[in-house]
Amino acid sequence: MALLNAKTLRDVRKCVEKYCANYAGGVCILHESPCDYYGKYGHSVSCDYFEQAVLPNEPLLQKAYEEAHGIINAEKEAVKYNVGKCAKCGEAFIKRSNRAKYCGACHAVKQREHNRNYMRKKRSS
Template sequence: MALLDKQTLNKVKTLCKTTCCNYIDGGCILTDSPCDYFTKAGGSISCDWFEQCVLPNDSDLKKAYEEQHGISYTETEIGKYSRICKACSNHFKTDSKNTLTCSDECRKALRKKTNNAYYLRQS
Protein backbone atom coordinates (compact mmCIF):
# COMPACT_ATOMS: atom_id res chain seq x y z
CA MET A 1 0.00 0.00 0.00
CA ALA A 2 1.45 3.34 -1.06
CA LEU A 3 1.36 6.19 1.41
CA LEU A 4 1.86 8.85 -1.24
CA ASP A 5 -0.59 9.43 -4.05
CA LYS A 6 0.72 9.47 -7.61
CA GLN A 7 0.78 13.26 -7.98
CA THR A 8 2.71 13.79 -4.74
CA LEU A 9 5.13 10.97 -5.57
CA ASN A 10 5.86 12.54 -8.97
CA LYS A 11 6.57 15.90 -7.30
CA VAL A 12 8.84 14.14 -4.79
CA LYS A 13 10.73 12.44 -7.62
CA THR A 14 11.15 15.74 -9.48
CA LEU A 15 12.38 17.53 -6.36
CA CYS A 16 14.72 14.64 -5.61
CA LYS A 17 16.20 14.73 -9.13
CA THR A 18 16.72 18.47 -9.14
CA THR A 19 17.72 19.25 -5.56
CA CYS A 20 19.00 16.23 -3.65
CA CYS A 21 22.79 16.26 -3.48
CA ASN A 22 22.91 12.49 -2.88
CA TYR A 23 20.98 11.65 -6.06
CA ILE A 24 23.41 10.86 -8.88
CA ASP A 25 22.46 8.96 -12.06
CA GLY A 26 19.36 7.39 -10.52
CA GLY A 27 21.14 6.20 -7.41
CA CYS A 28 21.67 7.34 -3.87
CA ILE A 29 25.31 7.77 -2.90
CA LEU A 30 24.44 7.37 0.80
CA THR A 31 23.08 3.85 0.41
CA ASP A 32 24.94 2.82 -2.78
CA SER A 33 21.64 1.64 -4.23
CA PRO A 34 18.87 3.06 -6.40
CA CYS A 35 17.03 5.99 -4.84
CA ASP A 36 14.17 4.72 -2.66
CA TYR A 37 11.61 6.96 -4.34
CA PHE A 38 12.35 5.47 -7.77
CA THR A 39 11.75 1.83 -6.76
CA LYS A 40 8.44 -0.05 -6.92
CA ALA A 41 7.78 0.68 -3.25
CA GLY A 42 8.70 4.35 -3.64
CA GLY A 43 5.34 5.63 -2.47
CA SER A 44 5.58 3.85 0.86
CA ILE A 45 9.26 4.46 1.66
CA SER A 46 10.71 7.54 3.27
CA CYS A 47 14.25 8.90 3.13
CA ASP A 48 15.51 10.74 6.21
CA TRP A 49 17.94 12.90 4.21
CA PHE A 50 15.20 13.94 1.80
CA GLU A 51 12.74 14.72 4.60
CA GLN A 52 15.19 16.81 6.61
CA CYS A 53 17.25 18.59 3.95
CA VAL A 54 15.44 18.63 0.61
CA LEU A 55 11.72 18.64 1.41
CA PRO A 56 11.72 21.93 3.40
CA ASN A 57 12.57 23.76 0.14
CA ASP A 58 9.00 23.22 -1.14
CA SER A 59 6.47 24.13 1.54
CA ASP A 60 3.38 22.94 -0.39
CA LEU A 61 4.93 19.56 -1.13
CA LYS A 62 6.17 19.28 2.45
CA LYS A 63 2.66 19.81 3.78
CA ALA A 64 1.17 17.20 1.41
CA TYR A 65 4.01 14.75 2.11
CA GLU A 66 3.65 15.03 5.89
CA GLU A 67 -0.14 14.76 5.64
CA GLN A 68 0.01 11.56 3.60
CA HIS A 69 2.85 9.97 5.58
CA GLY A 70 1.24 10.92 8.89
CA ILE A 71 4.37 12.71 10.02
CA SER A 72 4.24 15.43 12.61
CA TYR A 73 7.50 17.02 13.62
CA THR A 74 7.88 18.90 16.85
CA GLU A 75 10.95 20.89 17.63
CA THR A 76 12.40 19.71 20.90
CA GLU A 77 15.54 20.84 22.56
CA ILE A 78 17.89 18.09 23.60
CA GLY A 79 19.31 18.28 27.07
CA LYS A 80 18.52 17.39 30.64
CA TYR A 81 19.13 20.75 32.26
CA SER A 82 17.63 24.11 31.42
CA ARG A 83 20.08 26.97 31.91
CA ILE A 84 20.40 30.71 31.37
CA CYS A 85 23.59 31.79 29.64
CA LYS A 86 25.84 33.87 31.92
CA ALA A 87 27.07 35.95 28.97
CA CYS A 88 23.97 36.70 26.85
CA SER A 89 21.08 35.67 29.18
CA ASN A 90 19.50 33.36 26.59
CA HIS A 91 17.82 30.13 27.69
CA PHE A 92 19.45 26.89 26.54
CA LYS A 93 19.45 23.19 27.39
CA THR A 94 22.49 21.09 28.18
CA ASP A 95 23.42 17.63 29.38
CA SER A 96 26.08 18.97 31.74
CA LYS A 97 25.38 20.56 35.11
CA ASN A 98 28.52 22.68 34.85
CA THR A 99 27.85 24.44 31.54
CA LEU A 100 27.50 28.20 32.02
CA THR A 101 27.22 29.45 28.44
CA CYS A 102 25.18 28.60 25.35
CA SER A 103 28.00 28.79 22.77
CA ASP A 104 31.74 29.10 22.29
CA GLU A 105 31.42 32.82 21.57
CA CYS A 106 29.65 33.38 24.87
CA ARG A 107 32.19 31.20 26.66
CA LYS A 108 35.04 33.31 25.26
CA ALA A 109 33.26 36.56 26.16
CA LEU A 110 32.63 35.37 29.73
CA ARG A 111 36.25 34.25 30.07
CA LYS A 112 37.47 37.64 28.84
CA LYS A 113 35.17 39.44 31.29
CA THR A 114 36.36 37.26 34.19
CA ASN A 115 40.03 37.77 33.30
CA ASN A 116 39.59 41.54 33.02
CA ALA A 117 37.92 41.67 36.43
CA TYR A 118 40.77 39.63 37.93
CA TYR A 119 43.48 41.87 36.48
CA LEU A 120 41.66 45.03 37.60
CA ARG A 121 41.57 43.72 41.17
CA GLN A 122 45.30 42.97 41.04
CA SER A 123 46.32 46.51 40.14
Protein backbone atom coordinates in the same frame (compact mmCIF):
# COMPACT_ATOMS: atom_id res chain seq x y z
CA MET B 1 0.71 0.31 1.91
CA ALA B 2 0.71 3.30 -0.39
CA LEU B 3 1.12 6.54 1.46
CA LEU B 4 1.79 9.02 -1.31
CA ASN B 5 -0.62 9.45 -4.16
CA ALA B 6 0.68 9.39 -7.73
CA LYS B 7 0.93 13.16 -8.00
CA THR B 8 2.82 13.59 -4.74
CA LEU B 9 5.24 10.80 -5.65
CA ARG B 10 5.84 12.45 -9.02
CA ASP B 11 6.58 15.74 -7.25
CA VAL B 12 8.83 13.98 -4.74
CA ARG B 13 10.87 12.51 -7.61
CA LYS B 14 11.11 15.93 -9.25
CA CYS B 15 12.25 17.37 -5.92
CA VAL B 16 14.88 14.63 -5.58
CA GLU B 17 16.25 15.34 -9.05
CA LYS B 18 16.33 19.05 -8.39
CA TYR B 19 17.72 19.26 -4.88
CA CYS B 20 19.03 15.96 -3.57
CA ALA B 21 22.82 16.12 -3.27
CA ASN B 22 23.06 12.33 -3.10
CA TYR B 23 21.07 11.66 -6.22
CA ALA B 24 22.98 10.90 -9.39
CA GLY B 25 21.17 9.49 -12.41
CA GLY B 26 18.71 7.41 -10.41
CA VAL B 27 21.29 6.20 -7.90
CA CYS B 28 21.61 7.31 -4.30
CA ILE B 29 25.28 7.96 -3.58
CA LEU B 30 24.68 7.77 0.16
CA HIS B 31 23.12 4.29 0.09
CA GLU B 32 24.94 3.10 -3.04
CA SER B 33 21.71 1.79 -4.48
CA PRO B 34 18.91 3.08 -6.69
CA CYS B 35 17.06 5.97 -5.03
CA ASP B 36 14.25 4.55 -2.90
CA TYR B 37 11.70 6.97 -4.29
CA TYR B 38 12.21 5.51 -7.75
CA GLY B 39 11.76 1.96 -6.59
CA LYS B 40 8.71 -0.24 -6.42
CA TYR B 41 7.84 1.07 -2.96
CA GLY B 42 8.60 4.71 -3.70
CA HIS B 43 5.20 5.79 -2.49
CA SER B 44 5.73 4.48 1.02
CA VAL B 45 9.46 4.71 1.74
CA SER B 46 10.90 7.26 4.10
CA CYS B 47 14.38 8.64 3.48
CA ASP B 48 15.76 10.63 6.42
CA TYR B 49 18.12 12.62 4.25
CA PHE B 50 15.36 13.53 1.85
CA GLU B 51 12.91 14.51 4.60
CA GLN B 52 15.41 16.65 6.47
CA ALA B 53 17.58 18.22 3.78
CA VAL B 54 15.72 18.02 0.48
CA LEU B 55 12.02 18.27 1.20
CA PRO B 56 12.13 21.66 3.03
CA ASN B 57 13.07 23.23 -0.33
CA GLU B 58 9.48 22.63 -1.41
CA PRO B 59 7.19 23.73 1.45
CA LEU B 60 3.97 22.81 -0.34
CA LEU B 61 5.24 19.37 -1.22
CA GLN B 62 6.57 18.97 2.30
CA LYS B 63 3.10 19.61 3.66
CA ALA B 64 1.48 17.08 1.33
CA TYR B 65 4.22 14.54 2.03
CA GLU B 66 4.02 14.90 5.79
CA GLU B 67 0.26 14.66 5.76
CA ALA B 68 0.43 11.51 3.65
CA HIS B 69 3.01 10.00 5.95
CA GLY B 70 0.95 10.91 8.98
CA ILE B 71 3.50 13.33 10.34
CA ILE B 72 0.89 15.55 11.89
CA ASN B 73 1.80 19.13 12.57
CA ALA B 74 -0.23 19.30 15.77
CA GLU B 75 2.04 16.64 17.20
CA LYS B 76 5.11 18.67 16.38
CA GLU B 77 3.58 21.80 17.87
CA ALA B 78 2.82 19.96 21.09
CA VAL B 79 6.49 19.08 21.41
CA LYS B 80 7.68 22.53 20.49
CA TYR B 81 5.38 24.30 22.90
CA ASN B 82 4.66 23.28 26.41
CA VAL B 83 1.02 22.29 26.43
CA GLY B 84 -0.67 22.44 29.79
CA LYS B 85 -4.14 21.92 31.16
CA CYS B 86 -5.89 24.87 32.77
CA ALA B 87 -6.27 24.36 36.52
CA LYS B 88 -9.59 26.19 36.46
CA CYS B 89 -11.54 25.11 33.38
CA GLY B 90 -9.50 22.07 32.25
CA GLU B 91 -8.97 23.51 28.77
CA ALA B 92 -5.66 22.70 27.04
CA PHE B 93 -3.50 25.73 26.45
CA ILE B 94 0.05 26.65 25.46
CA LYS B 95 2.16 27.51 28.46
CA ARG B 96 4.29 30.57 27.98
CA SER B 97 6.15 29.80 31.16
CA ASN B 98 6.52 26.71 33.30
CA ARG B 99 4.61 28.41 36.10
CA ALA B 100 1.52 29.09 33.99
CA LYS B 101 -1.46 27.29 35.48
CA TYR B 102 -4.41 28.85 33.72
CA CYS B 103 -5.49 29.38 30.14
CA GLY B 104 -5.61 32.90 28.75
CA ALA B 105 -9.24 33.53 29.70
CA CYS B 106 -8.96 32.14 33.24
CA HIS B 107 -5.67 33.92 33.76
CA ALA B 108 -7.39 37.24 33.02
CA VAL B 109 -10.18 36.42 35.51
CA LYS B 110 -7.63 35.41 38.16
CA GLN B 111 -5.69 38.56 37.55
CA ARG B 112 -8.81 40.67 38.06
CA GLU B 113 -9.69 38.81 41.27
CA HIS B 114 -6.18 39.25 42.51
CA ASN B 115 -6.28 42.99 41.82
CA ARG B 116 -9.63 43.32 43.56
CA ASN B 117 -8.41 41.50 46.67
CA TYR B 118 -5.30 43.58 46.70
CA MET B 119 -7.29 46.81 46.53
CA ARG B 120 -9.64 45.63 49.28
CA LYS B 121 -6.76 44.74 51.61
CA LYS B 122 -5.14 48.04 50.88
CA ARG B 123 -8.29 49.99 51.72
CA SER B 124 -9.02 48.09 54.95
CA SER B 125 -5.58 48.55 56.40
